[in-house]
Amino acid sequence: MMFVSTRGGTPPVTLSQALRLGAAPGGGLFMPSEIPRHESTRFAAGRPLAQFAADWLRPFFDGDPLAADLDAICAEAFTFPVPLVAALGGDSSLRALELFHGPTGAFKDFGARFLLACFDRLAGDEPLTVLAATSGDTGGAVGCAAEGRRSARAVILYPKDRVSPFQERQLTCWGDNVAAVEVDGDFDACQAMVKAAFADPRLSASHRLTSANSINLGRLLPQVAYCAHAAFEAAALNTGNRPGFIIPSGNLGHGFALLLARAMGAPVGPVVLATNANRTLLDWCQTGRYQPRPSVATLANAMDVGNPSNFERVAALGDGAAEVAVELAHDEAIRHRIAADYRDSGYVWCPHSAIAAEAWRRLAGPARDERLWVAAATAHPFKFAEIVEPLIGRALEPSSALAAIAGRPTARQRIAPHLADLAALLEQQRVAA
Template sequence: MKFKSTRGKTGSVSLSEAIRAGQAADGGLFMPEQLPVSDYGKADTSGGLAAFATHFLTPFFDSDPLADSLPEICAEAFDIAVPEIALAEDMSVLELFHGPTGAFKDFGARFLMACLDRLGDAAHPFTVLAATSGDTGGAVGCAAEGRLAARAVILYPDGRVSPFQAHQLSCWNAPVTTLKIAGDFDACQALVKAAFADPDLTRRYPLTSANSINIGRLLPQAAYIAFAAARHVANAGRKPGIIIPTGNLGHGVGALIARACGAPLGPVILATNANAALHDWAKTGTFQPRPSISTIANAMDVGAPSNFERLDAPSLSVGDLKVERVPDDAIRARIKTDYGRLGYIWCPHSACAAEAYARLSPAKRAEHDWLIAATAHPFKFAEIIEPIVGKAIESPATLSAVLERKANARQCDASPAALAAKLAELEKQPA
């Protein structure tokens, strides 16, 4: 299988080449030239997620240098529980936060770093740049720790993540470096894109991305969404719709890829916070990036979603795609209401999806069962949630272990020159 840029100004490349590059040379994002289609409504999910993901992803790895390693990559990346918990007759929560950093990003980060470690050279390792609005960086740092052929540089917006997230972003051992950027997430993302656009930096280090702009992050997301949909059909006999909190749109595109490949998914609903670029596009047909707005669902504070241009891929159908915009007051109200009504506690991001479900008309709800993607453990946002629900949130063992680590982040200005200087410092250190 070959992959091409969304902007169509470069030639096709293999999957390994696309993962190495992160972003295409013309500034676009890699997508498969043609998506493989199968009837996953009849797929066997009894062997678990890793086995299903291996089967689902095999066509994408066809004739690629990583093809023989795919089963062990999947075994390493998907060794995480993905429970579906029924909360109502027609609605279940898909808990995606049982990995080591308590967020759905663990799947994609572990998968990507496993690929890069097999593609890289310990004598001249990849430098993986990860701009993060909260959860990506922690997952990447955890997945990168101890690697030999890839090191991670995490960029997060100083003062715009929760206290737990700030600790989790900066507590990983070599070869991980964390930079506190004086700016918002869009500034972090712009620094990563500027670095990729600099041929000297890209050649010198070499650089690749761990954000969802990297196809190596999207494919595992598509795999677990396809698994969840197929499992639901096997257990309940009905094709589910899915509601996904989204910021940079990677998770949403992952769901669309899964559906286009034959996963038994009905409508896809994207739930955003107060940042309105996607919502306004869905209403008007015009995409207008804008500065990000700070919200309590901070991992979704994205004003210019990078994955938007992937929606133009001819193989993806966006006809049955809806976007709901959920401001902070509605997030708080949904957390309070559903805790009182259902006894379930949402993180602020998952609460956006729960609110989108609550806004569905009775007729729309009746058309499908609904899966709500719960993307982060609520403990990571205890300072927001505990006053709303009036109780302390217990920390899972994985997140308690994170707090026992020592945090160490370096300050960095939001300029390409400042980032280049930090990369030069890393070059003098052992990988």
């Protein structure tokens, strides 16, 4: 299997090369040169996720040096449960795919652990510099996955005043090989700096830069696997009918991963991308034109993205594979859905997952009732306690992993949103190391 840039113009590369480079030369994103197809009869519900993931992802690793390690990589990444929960009661057609049982309480744990396990096998004698922009949860997951590894040091950029208090603690609490950097700008400014760094050949080579954002295909492959696994599980519950999926969408990596799983043969029915007030995807769905916008701040801060990078990958899938609906929920709807569903069922959504639940409520009755719908529950609600607790009228309990973070010391650095500032910081980090 070889991988090509969404923008063309560069030779195909191996999977190991694509993971090591992060982004393609010229600013494109790596895609498989062809979409592998699985016979659904080879996959059945009830298989352990790590085993399922290794088999589902094997075509991507075909012929690559990492192929021999795929089973071990999956065993390292998929070590916590991913339950399908009848959040609103057994009579409801909605199932919450709880993706927040990992060490940092967010779905990003899968991709970060998978990618760092790959880097352990690719880095060689000198550590890689993992450069990541985060709108909330990516940075915490990458910091946790990178902490203590000799294969990588992590530099995490996050937007000033645009993450929750707990998210900021989780971004800034890791060990000496993880640097948290507060940027005087929004997520799109952080992401633009990361892309500019990769586009600078001298800077990229000097620091052995690689990415842990969803621009790196290695972050998305484990999401492809658990989406496919959930589809088979939900289809079995629904007597074989293809389940619908609702994915809270920011930088669109999660949505792309689901669409790729569907293109590979997973039993995925209709797909709804659920967004906050950042309406770039809704405008595209309604007009057919993709026009980035400045991002706006919302309660669902990890989705505050005005120019989602992975749109290039979605577009590269082609019209049939990329067929989706888009639903937008403003902050008032997020608040209402958290409060109403807790009152009616006792289930607690985080602000991002609440957008998926709201999108399900807005489905026309026949469409909502004819199949099971899987809503990606992307983060533990405790991470947004200052938003959720007033809406449900009680205190939230952290998971044991999240509780442990409260006692860690924190440290951060601040820079302006300019490549020169980032380059200077990278040099300081290398000298300090």
